[in-house]
Amino acid sequence: MDKTASNYFVRATKGYFKQNWGILSALVVMCTMFSIFGSNFLSGTNMVNLLRTCATNCYLAIGVQLAIILAGIDLTGGALAALSGVMCVMTFEKLGLPIWTGIMVGILLGLFVGLINGLIITYTGIHPFVVTLAMQSICRGAAYLIANGSPVTTTNKEFSAFGTGSLGIVPYPVIYMVIFLILDYFLLNKSRTGRHIYAVGGSETAARFSGIDINKIKILVWVISGVMAGFCGVVLAARLSSGQPSTGEGYETDAIAASVLGGTSFFGGTGTVGGLIIGVLIIGVISNGLNLMHVNSYWQFVLKGIIIIAAVYFDMLKQKKQNAAG
Numbered sequence: 001m002d003k004t005a006s007n008y009f010v011r012a013t014k015g016y017f018k019q020n021w022g023i024l025s026a027l028v029v030m031c032t033m034f035s036i037f038g039s040n041f042l043s044g045t046n047m048v049n050l051l052r053t054c055a056t057n058c059y060l061a062i063g064v065q066l067a068i069i070l071a072g073i074d075l076t077g078g079a080l081a082a083l084s085g086v087m088c089v090m091t092f093e094k095l096g097l098p099i100w101t102g103i104m105v106g107i108l109l110g111l112f113v114g115l116i117n118g119l120i121i122t123y124t125g126i127h128p129f130v131v132t133l134a135m136q137s138i139c140r141g142a143a144y145l146i147a148n149g150s151p152v153t154t155t156n157k158e159f160s161a162f163g164t165g166s167l168g169i170v171p172y173p174v175i176y177m178v179i180f181l182i183l184d185y186f187l188l189n190k191s192r193t194g195r196h197i198y199a200v201g202g203s204e205t206a207a208r209f210s211g212i213d214i215n216k217i218k219i220l221v222w223v224i225s226g227v228m229a230g231f232c233g234v235v236l237a238a239r240l241s242s243g244q245p246s247t248g249e250g251y252e253t254d255a256i257a258a259s260v261l262g263g264t265s266f267f268g269g270t271g272t273v274g275g276l277i278i279g280v281l282i283i284g285v286i287s288n289g290l291n292l293m294h295v296n297s298y299w300q301f302v303l304k305g306i307i308i309i310a311a312v313y314f315d316m317l318k319q320k321k322q323n324a325a326g
Contacts, residue, residue: 016274023261023278027285034289041292048171054284055177058276059232060255062184063114063225065276068259069201070221071268072128076117077229077255078248079139084109084233086143086243089152092159099159106234107227113139114226118219128222136252143245151242163238173235180228185273197221202269250301257304258283260311267319 017024034041060077067074088106092099113135120131154160165172188194199207200217208214232251237243262279264271283304290300 019272020263020275020278023263023275023282027278027282030282030285030289034285034292038289038292041289044169046288046292048169050284050288051174051177052171053288054280055171055173056232056236057251057254057258057283058177058280059180059228059235060251061258061276061280062180063221063228064252064255065259065262065264065271066197066221067128067225068256068264068266069197069268069271070218071201071204071266072121072218072221073132073256074117074128074222074225075132075252076113076135076139076226077232078251079136079143080110080113080226080229081233081236081248081251082243082245083113083139083143083146084230085237085240085247086147086152086233086245088234089154089159089237089243090146092156093152093154099156102159103162103234106237107230110226110228110230110233111223112226114223114229115219117226118222121222122215122218140245147243147245149245151240151244153242155241159238160241161238163235163240173239176231176235181273181277184276188271188273193217193220198269200268253301253304253308254283254287257308257311260308260315265315265319266312267315 031041040046060081064074064077084106087109088102091097091102091105117128117131117135120126121128124131161172163173167175186194188197196207196212196217199210199212200214204214207217233243233248236247240247258279259271259276260266260279261282262272262275262277264275264279286303287300290303291297
């Protein structure tokens with residue numbers, strides 16, 4: 001590594017820690033607490049399980065973060081993941097088509113639902129909360145109807161390996177997560193489209209006068225979110241060796257919590273991949289640590305709800321302070 005590259009790396013690292021020192025400190029404190037009070041928290045096996053859980057949340061959180069940067073939201077994730085998983089397994093188990101066809105069906109279904117969300121939000125003016133909440137209900141109901149209320153099982157080991165296999169000690173889902181995070185980073189930080197996403201989220205009116213195709217950006221964001229949910233559903237189905245219409249319930253809450261904890265503002269125009277990574281890790285550590293401490297799982301829902309409220313409240317205070325300074 002030459003001197004210029006080394007200096008850039010040092011500056012980037014310092015900037016990252018300066019920007020995220022608060023949530024990084026919270027992550028360290030939680031890891032320390034769970035390593036003391038939780039059984040085998042720092043064991044290799046548990047770390048692998050933790051990363052695998054984080055990967056599932058991260059797929060959805062990437063799409064949700066993009067929607068929030070646009071000052072919107074996407075609540076479809078968990079239900080769409082369930083529907084995609086059911087359709088994926090049914091494609092090769094019931095229709096006899098190749099496994100990779102089933103995987104593509106699950107992902108393309110996510111793309112299609114995301115496209116429908118984007119078109120409705122863009123051309124009707126209905127708030128994303130309402131559209132994606134309604135689509136959540138549609139996807140969940142469709143998953144139950146198509147599966148006839150029961151899991152669609154498979155014994156295909158090749159498909160199961162898609163979600164349970166590993167490269168050395170690194171599970172495939174974690175590898176997928178890293179790839180998607182890298183792509184997300186380049187989208188938001190190294191492309192014109194990424195700059196347009198931030199611009200539309202910061203001020204739709206200003207973005208329109210700048211010549212940005214606002215409709216295209218909005219549709220693209222919800223398409224990406226849909227694709228990530230579809231992929232999440234396929235990976236979950238592979239891990240469970242079945243497409244389950246009940247899976248993914250509450251997953252959108254974890255994705256939203258990870259996004260807002262990572263510094264993504266509900267006012268739009270703000271959000272980083274680095275912050276999202278920490279947010280995903282925090283949510284994963286909370287769930288994993290509380291399970292190891294044998295805390296009732298229902299308390300996790302309570303805690304995550306409190307986290308979302310607190311994160312949004314502090315974001316509001318930050319926004320008011322910036323407005324006052326401006």
